[in-house]
Amino acid sequence: MRPALESTKVVRRLLATACSAAMALTLTACGGDDEAKSKGADFSRQDAFPSTYKADEAGPVLIRGATLLTGTGEQLNKTDVLLKDGKIAAVGEELKVPKKGMVVEGAGKWVTPGIIDVHSHLGDYPAPAIESSQDGNEMTAPNTAQVWAEHSVWTQDPQFALALAGGVTTLQILPGSANLFGGRGVTLKNVPGRSVQDMKFPGAPYGLKMACGENPKRVYGGKGTLPSTRMGNVAGYRQAWISAAAYRDKWESYHENGGEEPERDLQMETLAGVLNGDILVHNHCYRGEEMAIMMDIAKEFDFQISTFHHAVEAYKVADLLAENKVCAAMWADWWGFKHEAFDMTEANIAIVDQAKACAMIHSDSAIGIQHLNEETAKAMLAGQRAGFHIEPRHAVAWMTLNPARALGVDEVTGSLEKGKMADVVVWSGNPFSVYSKAEKVFIDGVLMYDRDNPERQPHSDFELGILNAEGERLPEGGQR
Amino acid sequence: MGIKQAFKIGAVASLVSAVVAVPLATAQTLLIKDAKVITLGDQGTLQMGDLLVKDGRIEQVAEDLGNLNADLVIDGRGKVVTPGIIAPSSELGLTEIGAAASTNDSAIEDVSIGAGFNPSVAFNPHSTLIPFNRAGGVTRAVVVPSSQEKIFAGQGFAIKLTGEFDSIINDALVQKVYFGEYGAELAGGSRARAYAQIEGALAQAKEYADNRDAIRRGEWRELDYSIDDLESLQPLLTGEQPLLITANRASDILQLLALAEQYKLKLIVEGAAEGWMVAEQLASARVPVIVDVMGNSPDAFEKLGARMDNAALLQKAGVTVVISGPGYAGSHNSYLSRQGAGNAVAYGLPFEEGVRAITANAASVFGLEGGVLAPGGVADLVLWSGDPLEVTSYAELVVIDGKPQSLVNRSTRLRDRYLHPQSGTGHGYKK
Numbered sequence: 001m002r003p004a005l006e007s008t009k010v011v012r013r014l015l016a017t018a019c020s021a022a023m024a025l026t027l028t029a030c031g032g033d034d035e036a037k038s039k040g041a042d043f044s045r046q047d048a049f050p051s052t053y054k055a056d057e058a059g060p061v062l063i064r065g066a067t068l069l070t071g072t073g074e075q076l077n078k079t080d081v082l083l084k085d086g087k088i089a090a091v092g093e094e095l096k097v098p099k100k101g102m103v104v105e106g107a108g109k110w111v112t113p114g115i116i117d118v119h120s121h122l123g124d125y126p127a128p129a130i131e132s133s134q135d136g137n138e139m140t141a142p143n144t145a146q147v148w149a150e151h152s153v154w155t156q157d158p159q160f161a162l163a164l165a166g167g168v169t170t171l172q173i174l175p176g177s178a179n180l181f182g183g184r185g186v187t188l189k190n191v192p193g194r195s196v197q198d199m200k201f202p203g204a205p206y207g208l209k210m211a212c213g214e215n216p217k218r219v220y221g222g223k224g225t226l227p228s229t230r231m232g233n234v235a236g237y238r239q240a241w242i243s244a245a246a247y248r249d250k251w252e253s254y255h256e257n258g259g260e261e262p263e264r265d266l267q268m269e270t271l272a273g274v275l276n277g278d279i280l281v282h283n284h285c286y287r288g289e290e291m292a293i294m295m296d297i298a299k300e301f302d303f304q305i306s307t308f309h310h311a312v313e314a315y316k317v318a319d320l321l322a323e324n325k326v327c328a329a330m331w332a333d334w335w336g337f338k339h340e341a342f343d344m345t346e347a348n349i350a351i352v353d354q355a356k357a358c359a360m361i362h363s364d365s366a367i368g369i370q371h372l373n374e375e376t377a378k379a380m381l382a383g384q385r386a387g388f389h390i391e392p393r394h395a396v397a398w399m400t401l402n403p404a405r406a407l408g409v410d411e412v413t414g415s416l417e418k419g420k421m422a423d424v425v426v427w428s429g430n431p432f433s434v435y436s437k438a439e440k441v442f443i444d445g446v447l448m449y450d451r452d453n454p455e456r457q458p459h460s461d462f463e464l465g466i467l468n469a470e471g472e473r474l475p476e477g478g479q480r
Numbered sequence: 481m482g483i484k485q486a487f488k489i490g491a492v493a494s495l496v497s498a499v500v501a502v503p504l505a506t507a508q509t510l511l512i513k514d515a516k517v518i519t520l521g522d523q524g525t526l527q528m529g530d531l532l533v534k535d536g537r538i539e540q541v542a543e544d545l546g547n548l549n550a551d552l553v554i555d556g557r558g559k560v561v562t563p564g565i566i567a568p569s570s571e572l573g574l575t576e577i578g579a580a581a582s583t584n585d586s587a588i589e590d591v592s593i594g595a596g597f598n599p600s601v602a603f604n605p606h607s608t609l610i611p612f613n614r615a616g617g618v619t620r621a622v623v624v625p626s627s628q629e630k631i632f633a634g635q636g637f638a639i640k641l642t643g644e645f646d647s648i649i650n651d652a653l654v655q656k657v658y659f660g661e662y663g664a665e666l667a668g669g670s671r672a673r674a675y676a677q678i679e680g681a682l683a684q685a686k687e688y689a690d691n692r693d694a695i696r697r698g699e700w701r702e703l704d705y706s707i708d709d710l711e712s713l714q715p716l717l718t719g720e721q722p723l724l725i726t727a728n729r730a731s732d733i734l735q736l737l738a739l740a741e742q743y744k745l746k747l748i749v750e751g752a753a754e755g756w757m758v759a760e761q762l763a764s765a766r767v768p769v770i771v772d773v774m775g776n777s778p779d780a781f782e783k784l785g786a787r788m789d790n791a792a793l794l795q796k797a798g799v800t801v802v803i804s805g806p807g808y809a810g811s812h813n814s815y816l817s818r819q820g821a822g823n824a825v826a827y828g829l830p831f832e833e834g835v836r837a838i839t840a841n842a843a844s845v846f847g848l849e850g851g852v853l854a855p856g857g858v859a860d861l862v863l864w865s866g867d868p869l870e871v872t873s874y875a876e877l878v879v880i881d882g883k884p885q886s887l888v889n890r891s892t893r894l895r896d897r898y899l900h901p902q903s904g905t906g907h908g909y910k911k
Contacts, residue, residue: 127779159777214579315898335891336609336812338579347895355901365808366777374819377871385874386895434822434871467784479789479827480776 041251043273044206049150051200053189055444059101060084063426066106071113071400071415075393081111083422086444091416102447104440110431112396113415114169114423114443115372116403118282118329119309119362122160123153123173123196127366137176138183142220142227142236145208146266147183149175153196156460158473159366162480164190164449164458166370167425167438170201172407174209174309177284178219180227180236182209184270185282187407189443192458205408207306208274210237212285212294213340234293241301244271280306280408286340288316295324307406309362312341315348318355327406328352329362332378349398350383350390360402372399377432392432508551509534510882512863515556517541518832520563520840521854525832531561533859536882540855552884554863554877562835562868563851564619564860564880566842567814568770568802569724569750572610572621573603573639573647575811587626587633593681595655596708597634599625605639605647609812611889614641616815617868617875619860620649622846624656624724631658631666631674632681635712636724638848640860642880653846655716659736660727660751661782675735681705682743685713722746722846724770729782730757737765748845750804752794754785759797768800768845772807773820773827791837792828801829802845803837822869834869858882 061083068076068091080095081088097103124136135152138144153173163171168190175182185207186200193199212233221228227236247268254262273279281298285291285308298305307327308314312335314321314328321328330352335344345351353359361376363369380395397415404414413421422445429436441449450456454476463473474480510533517529523541530545531538576583585602588594603623613621624636633656639647658666659674667674684703688710694700696707703710715721723740727733728751737758740747749755752769755762762769773791778784795801803821805814821834829837843851850860859882866873878885897910 127777128781128784129779130781159779162777315894318898319901333813333816334809336577337810339577342577343890343894345891345895345898347891347899351895351898366779367774367806367808370776371774371819371823374823374871378819381872381874382895386899432872434819434869435826437826462778466778473778473784474787478787480787 040255041248041272041276043248043251043269043276044278045269046206046278049148049197049200051202052195052197053191053193053200053202055086056446058083058086058446060089060098061102061104061422061442061445061447062095062097063104063106063111063424064095066426067110067430068416069110069112069393069396069431070417071397072417073394073397075391080106081416081424083424083442083445086422086446088416088418088420088422088424090418104426106426108429109439110427110429110436111416112167112425112427112431113400114413114425114441115167115399116407116414117163117168117171117363117369117372118307118360118403118406119364120163120171120173120369121176121364122163122171122366122369123155123157124149124175125366126154126157127159137178139176139178139219142179142216142225143181143240143267144175144179144183145181145240145268145270147175148186149173149184149209150186150196150200153186153188153199155193155196155199156462158460158462159369160190160192161458161460162366163369164441165438165451165480167373167427167431167441168369169423169425169441169443169448170404170407170409170413171369172207172282174207174282177209177211177215179211180216180233181240181271182211184279185209187409191443191448192460201409206270206273206279207282207407208270208279210281210283210294212283212290213287214338215284230290234297237294237297238300240271241275241297241303244268244275245301248272248275274303275301277304280406282307282309282406284309286310286312288313291317291326292320295320295326298324306408307360310341310364311352312344312348314357314359315345315351316343318352318357321352321357322355325358327358327360327402329360329403329406330379331364331368332361332375332382346378346382347386349379350386350388353383353390353398354388358402358405360398360406362403373427373431373436374434377434380432392430395432508882509539509549510859510879510884511545511548511550511553512556512561513545513553515863516560517853518560518562518835518868519853520832520836521852521857523854531853531861533861533879533882536859538853538855538857538859541853556863558866559876560864560866560868560873561853562862562864563839563843563853564862564878565617565815565817565838566848566851567613567618567621567811567817568804568842568845569624569636570621570805570814571626571811572613572623572641572814573605573607574599574623574625575609576604576607578810578812587628589629593677593705593709594627594630594632594634595681596706596712597625598637598652598712599623599634600637600648600651603637603639603648605643605645608890610641610643611886612812612891613815614643614878614880614885615875615887615889615892616813617818617862617864617878618815619862619878619880620843620848620850621814622653622842622848624654626656627658627666629666631663631677632709633657638846640880642883642885650846650848652712652715652721654722654724654748655713657723657725659725660729660732661780662726671732671735675739679739681709681713682717685710685717689714689717716745717743719744719746722748724748724750726750728753728780730754730785732782733758734761737761737767740765740767753783753790755799756787756790756793757785759794759799762794763798766800768802768841769794770802770804772804773824774806774808788823789827791824795829795833795837800841800845801833801837802841803834818869819871822871825869831869
């Protein structure tokens with residue numbers, strides 16, 4: 001039930017780029033990436049600001065005898081995981097201890113894939129939140145598809161490290177929801193980077209942020225411009241897709257028939273990238289009937305919506321989501337802060353999941369992102385109380401594999417499967433307990449966070465000399 | 481309606497394995513058998529104990545009360561009883577939808593300093609937030625106004641979460657004031673101005689108290705504040721009413737301690753993200769704090785020292801710690817103080833102190849009934865499916881004033897309507 005992302009072009013490119021990023025380590029698995037190149041117009045401009053992320057070299061890591069939630073529906077007790085060359089090399093019993101490298105004794109501990117948050121604004125709404133640092137919402141026109149969230153990311157946002165301590169290995173940074181078309185999102189590995197390109201997930205497709213409902217009509221209605229109503233919103237989307245289709249056709253015609261090269265238009269490039277399947281739509285949309293309309297618009301203009309975000313009423317259209325292969329990203333229990341968030345049920349994720357649609361947790365919060373395991377646990381409990389048989393081995397995918405699908409990176413991360421990126425969390429206990437903590441977080445096999453070792457806890461520039469000129473923001477051993 | 485719904489939820493998810501002799505809401509006596517009972521009182525924690533409720537009060541707590549006759553007997557094996565959760569600072573009954581102005585009664589504009597504002601007449605016991613939080617184990621709450629104009633927000637009151645018209649239990653309970661960054665913004669741009677406004681108001685309230693008759697006759701210098709406001713500040717000066725004031729930065733907290741010392745105020749500090757830095761001073765001044773445990777991000781310059789073990793460090797230093805719901809959740813999810821307490825325990829707060837921080841401490845700080853399970857005390861309690869601070873346990877039974885409450889709310893109603901899609905008559909015809 002891969003949703004939304006059947007574009008084999010995207011998947012091929014992802015695998016090819018992921019392979020090259022891992023350098024020469026696994027070249028055998030990386031043949032034949034020539035066909036990955038798009039023919040015709042390059043609307044997504046994947047290489048304009050290319051990923052420069054390279055995982056440090058790391059010795060092999062054997063996590064021995066832990067309880068594994070694989071993300072693929074299995075719970076494996078007393079099982080080993082071997083990380084090697086940045087990949088998950090093996091999952092099984094009694095794996096051989098590598099000659100060099102690291103052994104993590106897993107007795108009593110649980111292991112999950114790295115947590116993936118499909119909806120974050122870290123870096124664009126960094127801490128501390130002051131006027132000059134609020135770079136997430138280009139609130140100047142209903143269509144700002146030309147802006148890219150990555151160009152706002154403050155890589156020194158101390159909140160990245162807090163999310164890492166919560167087990168988050170991959171996250172999508174989205175522009176805010178003021179606009180019908182907010183701009184492009186970017187998928188990052190949760191690693192320190194001097195430039196945002198040092199954090200970019202190799203080969204991950206771009207996302208286009210769209211927004212339904214109250215926000216665009218409030219922001220622009222307040223200025224006396226279109227849209228001021230939900231029907232104005234929809235007119236705005238459709239008008240833009242008409243223009244984008246014309247733009248795409250112009251370029252395709254140029255590539256097929258030659259002639260004068262058309263002028264580039266950044267806004268149209270992003271929208272055309274959606275129409276040709278290179279850019280994924282991430283649509284802030286709360287209400288059931290609005291989601292239904294958005295799926296109709298996608299049919300009218302022949303594109304695919306990847307995921308509805310903040311989908312508080314997804315449970316009302318769970319069958320439609322399944323039928324249209326659209327994912328829903330939801331909170332466990334947020335509600336009531338606005339009218340479109342009023343019809344909340346805690347069983348939302350479970351109902352969408354049981355309807356065979358692709359359901360996931362998401363945060364949209366610098367605090368929530370640190371506790372997505374707890375949020376998933378609450379959603380799982382609500383499903384159990386609704387009478388569904390949902391166990392941790394199943395629910396874990398709501399914070400790992402399903403968000404990976406929504407981002408178009410599930411071929412390479414999101415589950416504990418051989419050959420995938422070694423994005424792995426070792427938990428002190430059952431990750432669905434409030435008392436459990438991420439103890440060790442590996443990204444591409446590198447120990448990026450170790451709760452027991454302050455040397456393996458990243459500190460951004462911001463943390464230095466804060467509160468104590470000669471020290472760091474918190475004293476040694478301070479629990480961030 | 482409440483009775484039927486209470487049964488419905490029980491039937492749907494087999495929540496309460498009870499021998500139900502009479503309808504829940506009319507039970508006069510209630511016996512819980514063989515549960516782990518966390519009393520937070522003299523009896524400590526009973527690993528397996530019985531608890532008898534009679535006429536709204538706790539009659540007895542003991543390891544074994546035998547086979548007493550009760551209107552409702554509940555098998556508590558494997559389950560945990562605690563006092564009901566008390567929300568220390570909420571807008572329950574004053575708000576419905578955050579972004580819908582017409583549904584919000586918690587803040588006003590254009591008053592001199594706002595200290596006299598008392599929103600208790602605006603309280604709506606039928607708010608959808610009340611049954612939702614009650615189902616999460618909240619039995620009482622302190623409801624406080626907020627402010628978008630002046631640092632004085634006005635008077636708070638306390639409620640029971642029964643949803644009845646007589647829910648208000650303590651009116652004019654507390655005065656809410658903003659200090660720190662937000663207080664500075666409201667006061668005109670500086671903490672210094674905010675401090676001067678508080679200090680000035682208190683000084684004039686004192687002046688007013690000493691010269692009430694002359695002032696009322698108009699034979700006194702003109703004061704900056706209205707009679708109404710000055711009157712409403714009097715209980716602060718006499719120590720009858722606590723001052724609930726927001727502050728996060730360590731230096732801000734110290735300023736407030738000095739102010740409290742000067743005017744002999746009963747201070748409660750809300751926020752206290754950097755409280756751990758001045759924990760000793762808070763403890764020796766006996767000033768309690770209300771903390772948002774989850775708020776560990778340095779997302780404001782006044783919270784640069786925010787950290788996950790703040791509650792643990794404060795408690796260790798001897799400060800009375802009350803845990804609120806996470807800031808991002810607001811009043812709609814006040815019950816999530818339970819998740820906050822769980823996180824505080826994960827980061828070093830002793831377990832029982834975690835339970836205390838969402839129950840007994842809130843009761844003692846605000847002078848409310850409840851918060852402990854002791855013979856003679858009010859029977860506000862929750863039977864949890866397991867560890868009360870764990871995100872995978874839930875309230876199976878919520879009792880207020882000895883009466884089992886309905887756990888049905890919009891969340892469960894919507895869930896049940898959409899749970900099993902049926903063909904034929906549309907969902908609009910389902911209840």
